[in-house]
Amino acid sequence: MKNRAMLIGSIGAGKSTLTNALLGREVKAVKTQSLLYFDWIVDTPGEYSENPFFYKNIMATALEVTHVLYLQDSTKKKMIFPHGFSTGINKLPIGVVTKSDSDKADIELAVSLLKKVMVNRGPIVITSSLKNEGIEEIKMLVGMNTIQEMKEYIDNHPSPYIFFE
Ligand SMILES: Nc1nc2c(ncn2[C@@H]2O[C@H](COP(=O)(O)OP(=O)(O)O)[C@@H](O)[C@H]2O)c(=O)[nH]1
Ligand SMILES: [Mg+2]
Numbered sequence: 001m002k003n004r005a006m007l008i009g010s011i012g013a014g015k016s017t018l019t020n021a022l023l024g025r026e027v028k029a030v031k032t033q034s035l036l037y038f039d040w041i042v043d044t045p046g047e048y049s050e051n052p053f054f055y056k057n058i059m060a061t062a063l064e065v066t067h068v069l070y071l072q073d074s075t076k077k078k079m080i081f082p083h084g085f086s087t088g089i090n091k092l093p094i095g096v097v098t099k100s101d102s103d104k105a106d107i108e109l110a111v112s113l114l115k116k117v118m119v120n121r122g123p124i125v126i127t128s129s130l131k132n133e134g135i136e137e138i139k140m141l142v143g144m145n146t147i148q149e150m151k152e153y154i155d156n157h158p159s160p161y162i163f164f165e
Contacts, residue, residue, distance in 0.1 A: 004040045005094075005142045006061055009071025010080045011046030014098035014129055018071070019043045021129040022138060035061060040142065050080055059089065067092045067142050072114050074098060074105035079113035086118045092150070094141055095124035095165075101131050120165045123150050127161065134161040 007015040019041050020027060035057075036043040042065060048054040062068055068091045072079060086093040095114035100107055107126055114124055123141055127134030137159060144150050154164045 002040065003067065003142055003145070004042065004065040005067040005069050005138075006042040006044060006058075006065045006091075007069045007071060007096075008044050008049045008058055008081075009046065009069075009096075009098070010050055010073060010076070013046065013049075013071040013073040013076075015043055015046070015071055017129040018069075018096070018098060018127065018135075018138075021127075021132060021135050062089050062091050065091060066145070067094055069094045069096050069138070070114060070117055071096045071098050072110045072117075074100055074107050074110040075102050077106070077109065079117065081117045083116050084119045086122065092141075092144075092147060093118050093122040094138065094150075095122060096134075096138065097124065097126045099128065099130075100126045100133065101128035115165055118165065122147060123154055123162060123164050125162045137162045 009015050023038055033045060048057050068089055074097050095118050097107055097110040099105055111124055125134045125137050141150050151164045154162055
């Protein structure tokens with residue numbers, strides 16, 4: 001399988017804006033009503049993540065990808081995924097903190113919420129789609145094929161936007 005990433009996270013978390021940043025697209029994100037496939041990215045509606053009724057759609061779509069990006073909006077205090085959610089999806093996880101540029105961003109809180117979802121297994125990237133920060137790091141990680149490879153990369157390439165938990 002060609003490496004591909006599915007983005008999941010709440011409505012307004014920044015999935016579609018991040019998709020554009022990752023693909024270098026200039027178009028403005030419109031509200032996502034269905035699964036959208038772009039080259040190596042699958043953008044999902046926030047409802048899939050907010051309503052457990054749709055978790056089966058997340059599971060089914062995960063079969064088509066190599067990586068799942070768990071987005072946490074740094075301007076929000078609430079995590080929508082249950083504890084350990086990533087361990088139930090057998091794909092390489094990447095935690096993504098979004099909107100780090102915002103005045104309202106609480107990056108530390110967002111990271112701690114993601115750690116609970118990922119139960120301390122996998123990389124976490126601090127991003128701003130507006131400032132294009134953390135974007136190259138995500139592309140690099142999605143090109144990798146094992147957790148170990150991602151960990152070694154991070155250990156060998158210190159960056160303020162990325163760390164391994
Ligand atoms: N400050 C800031 N706002 C962002 C960023 N990414 C997305 N947003 C804003 O967050 C809102 C929701 O973004 P969107 O990509 O549609 O979220 P989605 O529902 O998860 O697809 C929009 O108003 C975006 O402009 C970012 O990196 N920084
Ligand atoms: Mg969207």
